[in-house]
Amino acid sequence: MDYVYGPGRNHLFVPGPVNIPEPVLRAMNRNNEDYRSPAVPVLTKILLEDVKKIFKTTSGTPFLIPTTGTGAWESALTNTLSPGDRIVSFLIGQFSLLWIDQQQRLKFDVDVIESEWGQGANLDVLASKLASDIGHTIKAICIVHNETATGVTNNLATVRKLLDKLSHPALLLVDGVSSICALDFRMDEWGVDVALTGSQKALSLPTGMGIICASPKALEASKTAKSVRVFFDWNDYLKFYKLGTYWPYTPSIQLLYGLRAALDLIFEEGLDNVIARHGRLGKATRLAVEAWGLTNCTQKEEWYSDTVTAVVVPPSIDSAEIVRRAWKRYNLSLGLGLNKVAGKVFRIGHLGNLNELQLLGCLSGVEMILKDVGYPVKLGSGVAAAAAYLQNTIPLIPSRI
Amino acid sequence: MDYVYGPGRNHLFVPGPVNIPEPVLRAMNRNNEDYRSPAVPVLTKILLEDVKKIFKTTSGTPFLIPTTGTGAWESALTNTLSPGDRIVSFLIGQFSLLWIDQQQRLKFDVDVIESEWGQGANLDVLASKLASDIGHTIKAICIVHNETATGVTNNLATVRKLLDKLSHPALLLVDGVSSICALDFRMDEWGVDVALTGSQKALSLPTGMGIICASPKALEASKTAKSVRVFFDWNDYLKFYKLGTYWPYTPSIQLLYGLRAALDLIFEEGLDNVIARHGRLGKATRLAVEAWGLTNCTQKEEWYSDTVTAVVVPPSIDSAEIVRRAWKRYNLSLGLGLNKVAGKVFRIGHLGNLNELQLLGCLSGVEMILKDVGYPVKLGSGVAAAAAYLQNTIPLIPSRI
């Protein structure tokens, strides 16, 4: 029996894992198959071609690894770098912190540029570090495109410009876990060398597939990278790509068919429409927060995230209590504040396969909870602000008009 | 491919078919089975016992017929009555009208008591008809417990009192399609002779099972009822009940397991809690309608329905346009106004497996649509009114507290 199943649906507004669309659930409702049969390579080949589209790359090489975002990180690092390599990494929230922790434990020499949580990556410091790096000791820039803990989106185009201006050869490794397929992301245009995401984020699949894309330069780097790796080694994949059998070890048949269905939905809606939809839902959420008189953890508009909003609560309120009550009382799943912002923020994830009324239902729940915990919110105020905006945006279902 | 699949979920607020809970979908995700194997009778036996609980009967005999509500009506009538029998029937909306049409086509002598749409059954007229029926020519009273077209709930206890006061032997046949498992319904206490519902209503299953319960008096009547019937004949069922194989013809294996899961959920929540939940969601909906400055099609509070609310729109607005836009623009499914109230009302179904935030999402959608079509609603007003009430009700998920 399911644990404490309440009436009605769970309202899933954590910034991942996110809601799985029904067509994807259907596609994954299947028995195992022999992945060495002729059918699976045919499926895989097309998937690998199609998955490049969500990275906006034509020159990249994708890998669909049975792992999570944490494993995808490790794959990006160990295939392109050698122990002791100097890398620049930005610490702006919990997930960039965890990635840095991984970088350090993998024995890289991490040059950390820290910002206050709620701020974006400090690109001025990067600029000066690059400028002074005449000897090109910096082998890679590691940056989280969208910091899920604080709802901060970094400006990758600017990072690329800084590198280009100096003709700096450092690799650009990007965590796109809570951005790819939801935010504007352009692998080729921005010269990203490794980009990665996880299946349970904007692709709206179950957890279990790390999706990584490597530029030709990153592939070249993998030939000499000395980091010890086997499970995550791209070269094993590339060997099987050449054989046309694709898999060095067993993939999840269900996730492959699920990915097929997820991509079909995204392409049917149009990737740019998907991104625009995230833009509208993000803006609507921020308007609600403003209407409630609360502040966004993200300190400047240029960093506002369209996939997650971290809401700062007044000091008198414990944000963890808001998250607890949301789940217990209204079957609403919100994101906790993590680490430095624990107790101070709660997070509304608005990524993945989602529409206006789902979001407004969530916002109405947040209003009730805020009042429950003693914050003097005017019920309906956030919903009204969000609805007023959403009503005047273009429809989400063009095919029905 | 699914037809015009939009991003996010469909918001299903027609008064049936309603949302199917995930555990029920899971239970039905199965291959066919031999219904003559030992497993199916064991399952059926327990289902027949358990299904009596949702009728609040211990003396009734249930039938699970592979049909819809229309078929369940036909089963109730043809098993208990003979052509030419006089029956009293109340015309108060589209579904009572359709049942009367069926009664007439099945060759009964239907004595129709009509009310204005939006009013309940006129029990005063019934009282006088019964009083003057010294010869007991009235063989049955047919009444819709909850008229789904107008959102009117009739008072069955009073009907029983009128019959008892006169010791009138007429059978009491009740359409509980949009009431049973959602509204207070007491088969034994109210002396209901045949009660019926459909799987796709408050039980929150797919369409395809007519669920009928017959009192001992109804069963007795079935022995002499001369209406021609085979598919709907209870006697065929009773014959197989005695044999212990239960099914005169093939049942849907999937719906049997689905019913098992649906009943498990209802019993886990508690049937009275389920009914109370419908009470709260119904009240919240009416408070929103009031806040919008619109009127309930139901003219008096005593008839307010906790499973569906028919909302009257101003004459300048076509309610069908509201329903059309809801689906096209917001992926929200509302109920049309039917027949006499076509264009004049739209309906919000709030029955089945549903919770607060789902309803508030729907209400926020209605607000946007009202504004879209030119009605000067204050966005957030209905949501706020509903939320203020819901916030102060007891939690829907006691197991989590």
Next chain:
Amino acid sequence: MDYVYGPGRNHLFVPGPVNIPEPVLRAMNRNNEDYRSPAVPVLTKILLEDVKKIFKTTSGTPFLIPTTGTGAWESALTNTLSPGDRIVSFLIGQFSLLWIDQQQRLKFDVDVIESEWGQGANLDVLASKLASDIGHTIKAICIVHNETATGVTNNLATVRKLLDKLSHPALLLVDGVSSICALDFRMDEWGVDVALTGSQKALSLPTGMGIICASPKALEASKTAKSVRVFFDWNDYLKFYKLGTYWPYTPSIQLLYGLRAALDLIFEEGLDNVIARHGRLGKATRLAVEAWGLTNCTQKEEWYSDTVTAVVVPPSIDSAEIVRRAWKRYNLSLGLGLNKVAGKVFRIGHLGNLNELQLLGCLSGVEMILKDVGYPVKLGSGVAAAAAYLQNTIPLIPSRI
């Protein structure tokens, strides 16, 4: 929890309900929808066009009624005939018997032509009855295309010839429950006026949809047929067909999408390939029976059924014990002998979505059971006979070659 779930799959070889293909299960794994939304009529319209193909008709009008085969029978009869009408009906097994019972209870004047069970319809008697029916008192011929209880397929082309030779206007009503989509069936060519099947048979869906197709002549008859009917009344359907909303009452959304998937699979394989496949599996089964030294209940080759084989056991053996052991010991579901042949035959259903190795697994199970109950079968003999034949037939999966 599932009742006595054993390891591995259930081997479902009753002649319905049959195995549901995975793509169909997937298609049905979905929430309810508003059947009054624009999406459902679009789906229905195409389904109605496509379903005509499995009847091989262009002039027929199909009805997808939420009922079973028993209801489909009732629909065929009550829409085309009036009480007291004389009909000729063939009694050749349990299902024709049940249909005749229904015909009699629906107050038709049934002229029964009986054959020994195991023989086909006696068309000589029909010929003489028709010849002597100068006044055309016979309003309809009712015939089961494939008698599921004995595995007998009747010759419909001959029935048509007999009618045509005499220009007899009687309607030809055909139960195609265990034939349509599996055996050669030609509605237009054979001048069938009403043909019907159930979703759980060769279409390989769950139970719950009666699929009926009416010729223009049958539709014409429905205008004057005086049988009382409402739920099964085609005219209600036709009214909604004209409106373009299609449904007089609620359909099962899941079965509609399931039917779509089932038809897609059938058209992808090719209807004639599907029929040829049933031919091969039927023949293989009969070869196994012969190898076991057992006899086919069907007495002549011209009546052999390619969807079900009834196997006669020696008098010393109770065939019901074979069926019981099959389920208990090997998780194999076989069909019981019914009524006159109870205890004397057991049935192997080989219809629906099935392939060679599934059948051979079944046959190997039957061999073990035969030995278990004391019949001196040579293990492997039936499997070998079937395999020797199957090996030399054309492949079932042309797309893979």
Next chain:
Amino acid sequence: MDYVYGPGRNHLFVPGPVNIPEPVLRAMNRNNEDYRSPAVPVLTKILLEDVKKIFKTTSGTPFLIPTTGTGAWESALTNTLSPGDRIVSFLIGQFSLLWIDQQQRLKFDVDVIESEWGQGANLDVLASKLASDIGHTIKAICIVHNETATGVTNNLATVRKLLDKLSHPALLLVDGVSSICALDFRMDEWGVDVALTGSQKALSLPTGMGIICASPKALEASKTAKSVRVFFDWNDYLKFYKLGTYWPYTPSIQLLYGLRAALDLIFEEGLDNVIARHGRLGKATRLAVEAWGLTNCTQKEEWYSDTVTAVVVPPSIDSAEIVRRAWKRYNLSLGLGLNKVAGKVFRIGHLGNLNELQLLGCLSGVEMILKDVGYPVKLGSGVAAAAAYLQNTIPLIPSRI
């Protein structure tokens, strides 16, 4: 649309991924959930307790890592060993070869004991290596319990005895990928330090979960092991175990519920019954091979595997052609011969949720294919030999008797 979907089921007889039982498919048919909600830790806690039972350990600590068997290997090695550590490893087939390749690439000093493919681990050589290792330079013995490529089961009890006799402190690391939950495996009794399997093997789940169990001694070793690791680091898991939130990164919700259902099925059948069932199906397969006049790749009975049988074909036949035809012609998935035995053997996997008639269907398919490719097999001979044995074994479904 599914790629080349043939009629009927796929017969999945590769030694993994294996058939998923319907109750497990049902359990996994669900939306994502917040893994930080209170529900998921409750579920996880019980899973971790229950999963120990399939290892037959009470003192072990399990880890459920979102990875495959290859990742589970890496987890076992990197958490217990340091680069340069001497380990003894047995090369007896393709999967032990791949593990050794991993061990070498992870920079361990691998002392390989090679056997002819088709033979088990040479424990005499191990004995002498251990005896001469006075200084305890051997840090670990790595052994594949069941070599999936050749169908060889190694004797772990003897390995333990050799270590104990010499009081040698080497860790015992066991790949139980195609053994645990199917073959007799006793972690505590045999003093196994790390045991591992993958979800898609005998547990009959989709691919995606590496299931690892570490002894207290292995956990102790993990504190000082210097291999670089982050994603696979047990210490991150242990940290979250202590917190009671269990997951250092996102698990697959679907696999957790699937594992729950899989364990429920195993415990309901009884783990020892599951193992006995594999014993019977394995023996039946070998009897069939013998009846066909073919030889088992496994050279001695003591090594016979009850989860996979590698069948040697005559030199004139290409075993890959057998596998190709099986899939194309009969929708039967068999295992290829790998590496040294490519073209020489094909493999029948008989592990996971499987019963007699499924296996006999497979064997009848193999017979037809053997004949197709020119091998003079007597059709039915293998099926008969297997059936004769199976018929006299105890039933697989005790609950039905």
